[in-house]
Amino acid sequence: MQNNPENDHNEAAPPSKTQRKQAMHALQEMGEQLTALELKRLHELDLPEILMDAILAAKQIHQHGARRRQMQFIGKLMRKIDVTLIQEKLFAWQNTSLQQTTRLHQLERWRDRLLADDQSFTELAQNYPTADIQHLRLLVRNTHKEKLTNKPPKSFRLLFRELQAIMTETAIEKRPFKTD
Known part of the structure; x- marks a missing residue:
């Protein structure tokens, strides 16, 4: 051979x-x-x-x-x-964690924009039609008052939670329907 x-x-x-x-x-x-x-x-x-x-x-x-x-x-x-x-499980868990972090940063940016600029309410209403803009304006006003009087940031946190609820609700509505 x-x-x-x-x-x-x-x-x-x-x-x-x-x-x-x-x-x-x-x-x-x-x-x-x-x-x-x-x-x-x-x-x-x-x-x-x-x-x-x-x-x-x-x-x-x-x-x-x-x-x-x-x-x-x-x-x-x-x-x-x-x-x-x-490996697949670890990758999936890390990817989910990154998505959650990105989502939290997005919420924080929206909250900061609402606190800094009144025009951002218009943009928020366009992107999230189900948002209760009056309630958000009230939370922003209360946040500014709390900051001036050195009170605990209760409205600041409530504003974050409200934005989180709005964005979660919109994300659920945008999900495609699965038909079996």
């Missing part, structure tokens, strides 16, 4: 030492993400018992060297399981 160079290219070459180390570090980083999760989220992942025990133990370790060794152990355990579902 001759050694054909074309056959050598068709066969998968084993990963290099660098590739193996990169894969191990990636698994350790994923293990770090898992140790940062709340217990409720960890249970949603349905991890093998030995991996779950290792993650829970890592949460209790605060010494740098011991924690590093525990993370290496978690990485070693993760090599034995299929991590694609874990």
Whole structure:
């Protein structure tokens, strides 16, 4: 049997030492993400018992060297399981968190605009027709009064909640209907 160079290219070459180390570090980083999760989220992942025990133990370790060794152990355990579902869940949770942060920033910008400029009420009414503009104007006036008299920011918070309710209501209305 001759050694054909074309056959050598068709066969998968084993990963290099660098590739193996990169894969191990990636698994350790994923293990770090898992140790940062709340217990409720960890249970949603349905991890093998030995991996779950290792993650829970890592949460209790605060010494740098011991924690590093525990993370290496978690990485070693993760090599034995299929991590694609874990990766997908982590990505989905991070994406949801980013969306929530973006939404909160949008609400804060609207509140700041309403407090700074009366013309923003017109724009808000155009973008969110269900908004009770009179009530929002009252909350803005009360917020300004609270600020002048150094009172607690009750109306400031109420304005935020009102905007949140308006935007949530509009987002629900804009969702497409699913027909089965």
